[in-house]
Amino acid sequence: MKDVRTILDQNAFSFERLDAGDAPLRTLVQQRLSTVGPMAMLFYEQPLHIVRGQGCWLYTADGERYLDVYNNVPALGHAHPKVAEAVYQQMRMLNVHTRYLHEGIHRYIERLLATLPASLDRLVMTCTGSESNDLALRLVRQWTGKQGIIVTDGAYHGNTSAVTEVSPSAYKRGAPPDYVYQIPFTELAQQADPAAWFAQQVERGIDELEQRGYGCAALLVDTIFSSDGVFADPVGFLQPAVQRLHARGALFIADEVQPGFGRTGDALWGFLRHGLEPDVVTMGKPMGNGFPVAAVAAREELFARLNREVGYFNTFGGSTAAVAAATAVLDVLEQEQLIEHARRVGGELKHGLQQLQTTHPEIGAVRGAGLFLGLDLVDAGGEPDAARTTAVINALRQHGVLIGAAGKFGNTLKIRPPLCFGSDETAFFLQRLERALGVSGAGH
Amino acid sequence: MKDVRTILDQNAFSFERLDAGDAPLRTLVQQRLSTVGPMAMLFYEQPLHIVRGQGCWLYTADGERYLDVYNNVPALGHAHPKVAEAVYQQMRMLNVHTRYLHEGIHRYIERLLATLPASLDRLVMTCTGSESNDLALRLVRQWTGKQGIIVTDGAYHGNTSAVTEVSPSAYKRGAPPDYVYQIPFTELAQQADPAAWFAQQVERGIDELEQRGYGCAALLVDTIFSSDGVFADPVGFLQPAVQRLHARGALFIADEVQPGFGRTGDALWGFLRHGLEPDVVTMGKPMGNGFPVAAVAAREELFARLNREVGYFNTFGGSTAAVAAATAVLDVLEQEQLIEHARRVGGELKHGLQQLQTTHPEIGAVRGAGLFLGLDLVDAGGEPDAARTTAVINALRQHGVLIGAAGKFGNTLKIRPPLCFGSDETAFFLQRLERALGVSGAGH
Numbered sequence: 001m002k003d004v005r006t007i008l009d010q011n012a013f014s015f016e017r018l019d020a021g022d023a024p025l026r027t028l029v030q031q032r033l034s035t036v037g038p039m040a041m042l043f044y045e046q047p048l049h050i051v052r053g054q055g056c057w058l059y060t061a062d063g064e065r066y067l068d069v070y071n072n073v074p075a076l077g078h079a080h081p082k083v084a085e086a087v088y089q090q091m092r093m094l095n096v097h098t099r100y101l102h103e104g105i106h107r108y109i110e111r112l113l114a115t116l117p118a119s120l121d122r123l124v125m126t127c128t129g130s131e132s133n134d135l136a137l138r139l140v141r142q143w144t145g146k147q148g149i150i151v152t153d154g155a156y157h158g159n160t161s162a163v164t165e166v167s168p169s170a171y172k173r174g175a176p177p178d179y180v181y182q183i184p185f186t187e188l189a190q191q192a193d194p195a196a197w198f199a200q201q202v203e204r205g206i207d208e209l210e211q212r213g214y215g216c217a218a219l220l221v222d223t224i225f226s227s228d229g230v231f232a233d234p235v236g237f238l239q240p241a242v243q244r245l246h247a248r249g250a251l252f253i254a255d256e257v258q259p260g261f262g263r264t265g266d267a268l269w270g271f272l273r274h275g276l277e278p279d280v281v282t283m284g285k286p287m288g289n290g291f292p293v294a295a296v297a298a299r300e301e302l303f304a305r306l307n308r309e310v311g312y313f314n315t316f317g318g319s320t321a322a323v324a325a326a327t328a329v330l331d332v333l334e335q336e337q338l339i340e341h342a343r344r345v346g347g348e349l350k351h352g353l354q355q356l357q358t359t360h361p362e363i364g365a366v367r368g369a370g371l372f373l374g375l376d377l378v379d380a381g382g383e384p385d386a387a388r389t390t391a392v393i394n395a396l397r398q399h400g401v402l403i404g405a406a407g408k409f410g411n412t413l414k415i416r417p418p419l420c421f422g423s424d425e426t427a428f429f430l431q432r433l434e435r436a437l438g439v440s441g442a443g444h
Numbered sequence: 445m446k447d448v449r450t451i452l453d454q455n456a457f458s459f460e461r462l463d464a465g466d467a468p469l470r471t472l473v474q475q476r477l478s479t480v481g482p483m484a485m486l487f488y489e490q491p492l493h494i495v496r497g498q499g500c501w502l503y504t505a506d507g508e509r510y511l512d513v514y515n516n517v518p519a520l521g522h523a524h525p526k527v528a529e530a531v532y533q534q535m536r537m538l539n540v541h542t543r544y545l546h547e548g549i550h551r552y553i554e555r556l557l558a559t560l561p562a563s564l565d566r567l568v569m570t571c572t573g574s575e576s577n578d579l580a581l582r583l584v585r586q587w588t589g590k591q592g593i594i595v596t597d598g599a600y601h602g603n604t605s606a607v608t609e610v611s612p613s614a615y616k617r618g619a620p621p622d623y624v625y626q627i628p629f630t631e632l633a634q635q636a637d638p639a640a641w642f643a644q645q646v647e648r649g650i651d652e653l654e655q656r657g658y659g660c661a662a663l664l665v666d667t668i669f670s671s672d673g674v675f676a677d678p679v680g681f682l683q684p685a686v687q688r689l690h691a692r693g694a695l696f697i698a699d700e701v702q703p704g705f706g707r708t709g710d711a712l713w714g715f716l717r718h719g720l721e722p723d724v725v726t727m728g729k730p731m732g733n734g735f736p737v738a739a740v741a742a743r744e745e746l747f748a749r750l751n752r753e754v755g756y757f758n759t760f761g762g763s764t765a766a767v768a769a770a771t772a773v774l775d776v777l778e779q780e781q782l783i784e785h786a787r788r789v790g791g792e793l794k795h796g797l798q799q800l801q802t803t804h805p806e807i808g809a810v811r812g813a814g815l816f817l818g819l820d821l822v823d824a825g826g827e828p829d830a831a832r833t834t835a836v837i838n839a840l841r842q843h844g845v846l847i848g849a850a851g852k853f854g855n856t857l858k859i860r861p862p863l864c865f866g867s868d869e870t871a872f873f874l875q876r877l878e879r880a881l882g883v884s885g886a887g888h
Contacts, residue, residue, distance in 0.1 A: 134605050
């Protein structure tokens, strides 16, 4: 059973295969290599040249259209006119940092704080989820005076030096440093009592980190466990773990970059589904529907403690244009009732996938909440099948559907479309998935 | 002689003084505290409520206008219509990450790489200068296998965990960790041979870092030494230091977040003024005229080495909207010939400040290049005078000019307006500065 490890490379185009595609595509791929270089990463065995987007659909230069079941950043839909208009109007009027007074940022933060537990009473705006998780690490370490962090072993939390170290799935070689304790999260599915098991894991992590001399500052988890393979249930299973953490003086950081802003259909935040009260909440990706904006919410005292030691300023964080984009996103989420929509359509989609499972033994499991679902593909022996998953992803691309993979074993289809995904798109996706499963089964 | 240390707090409004300003202003200040909280930072003894910007001017809600001599992010001028238009058109069409092919990013990177030494042949786009410097640290550490970094003791390079550690000026208490060697940069002004002195300092830093067991990965400097107090001359003074670094297997990171994109008037990049060939170049702030976009350029082999170890992906970095903004900025820089403009107007401005110096003994020095100038304010004994500097900054604010401070001793007026700053603005600024100096002198 292959441990895929680097989710960033799952479903990546292999640049060794420069003969892929037609001549214009090869030229573009060459240009990517000669400009971005070794860190360039393209999706699919045959990369896609996308030139236009609308709603849940992306269009190539050739005029082909693809249903987007992958992109969670444009949560309201691609090229949403209200966000573009809000950014444009603000950029024509004023786009400055937060060291002048401006009402927009106060209105926005008040609105966002009202959706969080009352104890989370302050919010600092950054540009990216990575910057938010980086700041969160500093907040919890300064508060506790400890260095150790507990994460799941398939976790991905972002790209800065500090955040990469708590992202086991980002490592191609080696492993996170000694102050990171990794919970073997894939074992969760085998547990009769997942909540008790997770709490025991956290307890063990704290013990271990104390023995190693670091102590435990926090548990940091994505509350839908996206890169671990999408685990939404059982509802509340994190509660005992968070109680243990608090009892032992450690904090809980809820990374809402993936589940946040209504994707799970049950609440605006993934941790609310689980009835949790985090010490720090980080958010990003869909917050500006593609405009770079992110944030960290925490108790005032945590920000105050760090602020005594170092100055923190984020040039673009909370700029007037970023606030305009983020405000438009909240407006549209409310106006189009997208959380309720995600719950309803996500339910239809999950039901459809479960139906498909009854006739397709290669579907090992269907998990998730709202419009964030995971579908495991397994081999005849029921073991994770990353090769089949890659084949299905590429077959879906040929059949007009864009999707990606997740999970420590690379065998989970990650289903995470823009929230405007409707019943028609659900039917289209299910039909094409069935076709792709057939193809991959035949060729497997 | 007070060491101000935290440049982030220089010229900050003191939130203890909540009685400042009129009632509407007090309400806004209270809202800032109750939303952003302890990390909120506002400029001036009386914070400003800005609602509109155009060119080099910012406008308050009351209709008052202020000449902007501070903001380098909107380098083309506030609310530049061509950037807003480019972002809008792209956001209406498509705004996605770099894992699909899109021609814009190749065209942009090719254009940018053509402005850099040929050895810097690849460029990775990020969102912020902080993210860029964070990635640069990982590149040089992975390449050299060493941890130590040499910086100047007044340096500021950004806000992530790793980058804060190489930013002595961000510390309010304590100091950077042991693997950071700080060059006592303020001594430069006293040196007969600044180039030889700086090279000796670097040599000493490498020795010291080796003795401490870290080795030296790189020298990281802002090539206009903005937060050190703006030091542009003598041209070429960094050359011997970079030779020493390379001779000893260490690298040179040019942080172009401040001097980049033509601000110095002599070249697009600060390091080009000095005839240097860096191993890594980081850029940010003005790159998108306010749209969050930044980048790291380096040799392909450096990216390849890091890429073997970990995956790096930046969700918003190089998105189609970010590329549209950045492309529009390069277009306008060329069309409006802003580098040449910065050289010419910056020359006029520097000359005017030097004239003022002849009649104002409190002006200790005038330094800089193009539209990035520093003006030291000193007391009767010629010592740095941070209190006077704060007084002048706030007097200028009363006289309709927005400016900030820099330098380890907080006594340098940092003159860094949008690049569209013209002769009229120069005359206005010189007149108001003379008035503010008189006021501050009287009250001092």
